[in-house]
Each structure stands twice: as structure tokens, then as C-alpha cells.
Amino acid sequence: GYTILPLWFDPEVLEFLRRDANLMSSINLIPLRGMSIDYLLSIQGVGNIVLGIPFGFGLPFLVKSNYKSILLRGLFFTLTIELVQLVISLLYRFPYRTIDINDVLLNLSGVLIGYALFCFFAWIYRKSVSKDEPTKGVWSHIHNVLTSQSVKTID
Structure with a gap:
């Protein structure tokens, strides 16, 4: 809801928002520009970090993953969010959301x-259960993912 929505369709509202709009002022392609401790601790800074956590935690349950694949898929995920925001801004012809490398x-x-x-x-799960422990249903998949040798952790 904070990255894409809400979308506006009222022509009067859109026209009002287009007045004095400078789309380029809402694009930051310079890493770390505007970053500060205050920003990192703000709802937007923390929210941007929290937004990615479920993706990184949940993706290994869907596809075999390692650090490199998570990094690449995560980069694609976050670039897609920013690209969608840019496309919406271009369609609206005003800065709908800030497009920011940060x-x-x-x-x-x-x-x-x-x-x-x-x-x-x-790692905790593997330390607490046997890899050969019998499981059923969806728990079988979860068990297999958590005990998989493809998940590289430090023992």
C-alpha cells in the first residue's frame, strides 16, 4: 500500500497534481544522497528495510536458494518496485512516488x-530434529527446505 497504492483516477485531482510538477525532482540515482541516521530511523527508512525481509525469508521455501541467488532475485524484486513507481509517475505526468536508489x-x-x-x-531447526524424521503434508516441504544441504549456514 505504500509503494504502489493508492492510484488516483479523478481527472481534476490529476490535473491539480500536475501543476508545477517536476518529475525529475523526484528521481535520485546517486547512492547515499540524503541518507542520514534520522532517515534510517524514520518510518520510511525502516519501512524500506522491513519490506524486503519477508522476500528474503520466504523465497527459499519456493525455490532452491543460496546467498547469490537471493541477492540477484532480491535486486530484481526491489528494482521492479522502483520501475513500477517510475512508470506510474510517467503515466500520471507528475512525481507520483520518489524513485530512489537508496x-x-x-x-x-x-x-x-x-x-x-x-x-x-x-540452523536451529537442523540442530533440533533429525533430517530423516517422518513428516506429512505441507510440513514435509517445510522440513525438507529447512534440513536441505543446499542451505549453506555456518555451524
Whole structure:
């Protein structure tokens, strides 16, 4: 809801928002410009990190993953969000959302935090159960992912 929505369709509202609009003023392609401790601790800074955590934690349950694949897929995920925001801004002809490389970096940080949490929980799970323990249903998939040798963690 904070990255894409809401979308506006009222022509009067759109025309009002287009007045004095400078689309280029809402695009930052310079890494770390505008970054500060205050920004990182703000709802937007923390929100950008938190947005990526479920992606990094959940992706290994869907596809075989390692650090490199999570990094590449996470980068694609966060660049897609920024690209969609840019396309919407171009269609609206005013800065709908800020397109910011810092958002990409923070989202990607969240993805990596999520993957680190996954690896940590998988390590704890492997220490507490046998790999050959019988399981049923969806728990079988979860068990297999968490005990998989393809998940590289530090023992």
C-alpha cells in the first residue's frame, strides 16, 4: 500500500497534481544522497528495510536458494518496485512516488536480513530434529527446505 497504492483516477485531482510538477525532482540515482541516521530511523527508512525481509525469508521455501541467488532475485524484486513507481509517475505526468536508489539499497538490505534469519532458523531447526524424521503434508516441504544441504549456514 505504500509503494504502489493508492492510484488516483479523478481527472481534476490529476490535473491539480500536475501543476508545477517536476518529475525529475523526484528521481535520485546517486547512492547515499540524503541518507542520514534520522532517515534510517524514520518510518520510511525502516519501512524500506522491513519490506524486503519477508522476500528474503520466504523465497527459499519456493525455490532452491543460496546467498547469490537471493541477492540477484532480491535486486530484481526491489528494482521492479522502483520501475513500477517510475512508470506510474510517467503515466500520471507528475512525481507520483520518489524513485530512489537508496530505497533499492534498503530493500535489498532487508532481503539479505530476511535470508540471514532464514539461515539462522534453518540452523536451529537442523540442530533440533533429525533430517530423516517422518513428516506429512505441507510440513514435509517445510522440513525438507529447512534440513536441505543446499542451505549453506555456518555451524
